[in-house]
Amino acid sequence: MSNSLADLNAHLFAQLDRLDDETLTSDQINDEVKRAGALIGIADSISKNAEIGLKAAKLYAEHGNTVLPHLPQIAKQSKVEGSS
Template sequence: MTKNRLKDLNDHLFAQIERLSDEELTPEQIEAEVKRTDAIVAVSDQILGNANFHLKAATLIANHGDRFKKSLPMIEAPAE
């Protein structure tokens, strides 16, 4: 079973919001969490951009048939 799905990303983002909302954090801990948040957001943006790219490729094929499929090998189904 694959662990890294967009749902998992969503769970990580909400968990980070909860960590940032902890009122018992010291100023140093808040600073560390903010840095962590910045890193999570940067990686999340890349993941979402990649997902959007795959969605656009799949949409292109759905709208125009297989004639573009040779140019888009990244949308092939994963090997089982």
């Protein structure tokens, strides 16, 4: 499994395809529903994390370096990027 939002989107649609498979037995459907629930839970966490990153980037874009002390993850990333 890759680690991008595009890959997550592909996994969600693949799960939707599996749920739409009309050849599944009742037990297989139940297994896919459980799997879908787990996937959705993880996807929600990843989406919330991405949303936080976007909000931090927006604050940085609006306020520049003055906001960095309040955004330690961006400050750490900026230092790494600056040293490349």
